[in-house]
Amino acid sequence: MSNLIVTVIAIALVGIMTLAAVYYGGSAWMQSQSQADAGTISNEAMQIEGAVSVFHGEIGRYPSDVSELVERDYLSSGSEMQGWMFTQEAALALIGTDLRAQKACLEARKKQGLDAEANCEGVMEAGCAPSTTEAPSNCNPHCLRTCYIPGGAAPRSVINPQMDPHDVCCINNAEIEMVDPVFLP
Numbered sequence: 001m002s003n004l005i006v007t008v009i010a011i012a013l014v015g016i017m018t019l020a021a022v023y024y025g026g027s028a029w030m031q032s033q034s035q036a037d038a039g040t041i042s043n044e045a046m047q048i049e050g051a052v053s054v055f056h057g058e059i060g061r062y063p064s065d066v067s068e069l070v071e072r073d074y075l076s077s078g079s080e081m082q083g084w085m086f087t088q089e090a091a092l093a094l095i096g097t098d099l100r101a102q103k104a105c106l107e108a109r110k111k112q113g114l115d116a117e118a119n120c121e122g123v124m125e126a127g128c129a130p131s132t133t134e135a136p137s138n139c140n141p142h143c144l145r146t147c148y149i150p151g152g153a154a155p156r157s158v159i160n161p162q163m164d165p166h167d168v169c170c171i172n173n174a175e176i177e178m179v180d181p182v183f184l185p
Contacts (some may be wrong), residue, residue: 037100038107041093045108045168048084048091051075062086083172085147085159092163094147094172102182105144105169112166146173146180 048066051074055063059072066084069075083094093108095101145163147170148156155174162180163170171182 033100034103034107037104038111041104041108041168042111044084045091045093047075048086052086052091085170092147092167093169095169096172097176097178102144102171105171108168109144112168114164114167144171144182146171146178146182148173150178150180 048069051069052063055069055072055074063069063072063074063086065086066075085092085094093105095105145160145167147160147163149158149160150156150173152158154176157174160170160180171178173180
């Protein structure tokens with residue numbers, strides 16, 4: 001009988017340990033996944049910016065998209081790089097509205113010194129209204145931004161002037177309406 005009691009207690013302890021590992025390990029896994037995705041965004045941005053620089057130096061204009069860089073052999077054809085937009089200052093990853101991509105964007109921005117989680121505390125209360133094109137003096141503009149100016153008919157094509165020139169990603173709002181800046185939960 002005592003063996004049965006010890007066995008039941010052991011099974012219960014294993015169950016409790018499993019639940020604790022899932023509960024506490026899940027957030028660590030999500031954090032490391034965001035960091036890995038951010039590394040991918042940062043690496044792709046560096047590769048694309050290098051290819052764009054060489055392309056611009058040789059051709060005298062900026063490429064229209066990643067496929068033009070691949071067609072002209074500035075990037076390899078095996079590249080997984082999709083969803084990028086070019087400005088004269090940078091290459092921007094166009095991310096979607098899913099939380100995983102947005103968290104990866106935040107991590108990539110941290111690597112660039114644009115830490116939205118640290119710099120955007122209380123920005124909504126500070127008066128950083130989405131409808132303005134210029135951030136008020138008491139508002140830090142380093143937040144997760146939409147790629148295009150919100151409002152107007154879709155597809156939108158005018159690049160959001162509030163984005164930081166060193167940004168590596170933005171939320172693709174070409175076809176969907178959303179406010180800018182974007183604050184994640």
